[in-house]
Amino acid sequence: MGLSLLSFIYLVGSVTFILGLKMLSHPDTARKGNLVAAAGMTLAIIGTIFLYEENGERLHNHLWIFGGLLIGSITGWIAAKKVKMTAMPEMVSLFNGMGGACAALISINEYGHLVGRDAAQGTLLTILLGLIIGSVSFAGSIIAWGKLNGRIKDFAFKGQQIGNIILLLLTLAAAAYLLFNLNNDNYWLFYIIFVAALVYGVMFVLPIGGADMPVVISLLNSFTGVAAACGGFLYNNQVMLTGGILVGAAGTLLTMLMCKAMNRSLTNVLIGSFGGSSAAAAGTKGEQGSYKEISLSDAAVCMSYANKVMIVPGYGLAVAQAQHVCHELEKLLEEKGVEVKYAIHPVAGRMPGHMNVLLAEADVSYDKLLEMEQANDEFKTSDVVLVLGANDVVNPAAKSDPASPIYGMPILEVEQAKTVIVNKRSMKPGYAGIENALFFQPKTSMLFGDAKAALQKLVAEIKNA
Amino acid sequence: MESFFDWVHDNHAIIYIVILSIFLGIEVIGRVPSVLHTPLMSGANAIHGVVIIGAIIVMGRVDPDNYIALIIGFLAVILGTLNVVGGFMVTDRMLEMFKKKK
Incomplete structure (x- = not known):
């Protein structure tokens, strides 16, 4: 009875994962989809603890299991509740790393049971794959997490790509050797492979620029899915298998969709990191001319007497946590009869959808957010475009300069509006490390300062005007 | 070669799950808005x-x-x-x- 019930529970669990993913990809059902998958997961976990049996023996060590579940739940709950909206991307990366580490630890433990016994090659293969993929995912995710919160800087040296490939090949060769020749004299090779996979994970993510981290996290996410599926093979466990493979496949597709939103290929993200090409692009600058600054009162007048104002938010808005005061500005302008809309670039910020999440937090109404194509149609009829801490997504070089590293990326064509006001902290280039010709155009004026402080002063000015 | 076919035969249920799940995973999120x-x-x-x-x-x-x-x-x-x-x-x-x- 117990085992048949468990099989049924696993079936239900697998179906909730499929339904959950399906619902997560539609705005109306997304939140429910997440809950559906969570319910399925809870059921599968409880079922496993009480119903799983092997050769007629139930699981023991319940105290340890519940202890671990309790500690993990409380820590995870607190971390997820406390994290700021701006820090969501790195949180996801961190949780992903935990999953990868879990898969690697399972492999290590199972390997411990294996040594000295006659093991089936299939079993050893899944253990090795789970170890390698899980470790790469863990180490890579931790580096991605550190890069997003600024603790780890980009680091690349000559020949790194080749070094990485050699390291990966050596790791795989060692795994293949162990697979066919495991005996009491070489069992330690397993732990070398473990360390090598960790090192590879670090080296794999280190040279990739911070702006590309979302793509990398999504890729590592699908890695962890495959590592989980290895566990499914190991225990002949259907729910782990379907869950893992689903995420592996969906995650890979999602990674490609993200690349497509930036008009770049995955290889371009992974190998052609921005660091190398920015040196070449640096040669073309120098003849940019001068930019002009705008005073707060001029900016306030300019905006309050406009018919239509478009706001282009970017990472600067997220860092400054300026979404609430931004919404205040929007309401104020609307009271004065100005039409206000937001133009959202799909990769503005550090993650696709980053801006939508932020603005929604500040109660900005959903229908004020325009996607790129709609926005590009509306710039022509806009009097003022206010760019808040966005840079690369409004850089005309993406359209006009084939030598530019971001050439070909679809951008928001803000220069079509009558006036452009750019709020930035300084003239420093954005994440891609390249100059932006937009700032030097006659119709553009700069409003320097932290987005939140600048907007607060702007709101005060408009109120007085 | 024979051992490979044997392996497929022994694990055919799992192999089916894997292949169908790959397609399902791709299909299910195919039209997600950015x-x-x-x-x-x-x-x-x-x-x-x-x-x-x-x-x-x-x-x-x-x-x-x-x-x-x-x-x-x-x-x-x-x-x-x-x-x-x-x-x-x-x-x-x-x-x-x-x-x-x-």
Whole structure:
């Protein structure tokens, strides 16, 4: 009875994962989809603890299991509740790393049971794959997490790509050797492979620029899915298998969709990191001319007497946590009869959808957010475009300069509006490390300062005007 | 060669699951709008937390005197739970922001 019930529970669990993913990809059902998958997961976990049996023996060590579940739940709950909206991307990366580490630890433990016994090659293969993929995912995710919160800087040296490939090949060769020749004299090779996979994970993510981290996290996410599926093979466990493979496949597709939103290929993200090409692009600058600054009162007048104002938010808005005061500005302008809309670039910020999440937090109404194509149609009829801490997504070089590293990326064509006001902290280039010709155009004026402080002063000015 | 066919025969159910799941995974999120990329990634991240089930099985089979294995298994359970609980909660918090106003 117990085992048949468990099989049924696993079936239900697998179906909730499929339904959950399906619902997560539609705005109306997304939140429910997440809950559906969570319910399925809870059921599968409880079922496993009480119903799983092997050769007629139930699981023991319940105290340890519940202890671990309790500690993990409380820590995870607190971390997820406390994290700021701006820090969501790195949180996801961190949780992903935990999953990868879990898969690697399972492999290590199972390997411990294996040594000295006659093991089936299939079993050893899944253990090795789970170890390698899980470790790469863990180490890579931790580096991605550190890069997003600024603790780890980009680091690349000559020949790194080749070094990485050699390291990966050596790791795989060692795994293949162990697979066919495991005996009491070489069992330690397993732990070398473990360390090598960790090192590879670090080296794999280190040279990739911070702006590309979302793509990398999504890729590592699908890695962890495959590592989980290895566990499914190991225990002949259907729910782990379907869950893992689903995420592996969906995650890979999602990674490609993200690349497509930036008009770049995955290889371009992974190998052609921005660091190398920015040196070449640096040669073309120098003849940019001068930019002009705008005073707060001029900016306030300019905006309050406009018919239509478009706001282009970017990472600067997220860092400054300026979404609430931004919404205040929007309401104020609307009271004065100005039409206000937001133009959202799909990769503005550090993650696709980053801006939508932020603005929604500040109660900005959903229908004020325009996607790129709609926005590009509306710039022509806009009097003022206010760019808040966005840079690369409004850089005309993406359209006009084939030598530019971001050439070909679809951008928001803000220069079509009558006036452009750019709020930035300084003239420093954005994440891609390249100059932006937009700032030097006659119709553009700069409003320097932290987005939140600048907007607060702007709101005060408009109120007085 | 024969051993390969034998292997396929012995594991045909699992192989079917894997192949169908790959197509299903691609199909099911095929038309996601870019706004939902981040929450979807986060949700998928929580779902691969199923690896926790493996950790529970490992833990439940460990000989209570084998302390190294106990500690490794215990760590695995904690990390897996973090992935599941944290993953679903972060996703929920993100999606909470998307609910339509008015």
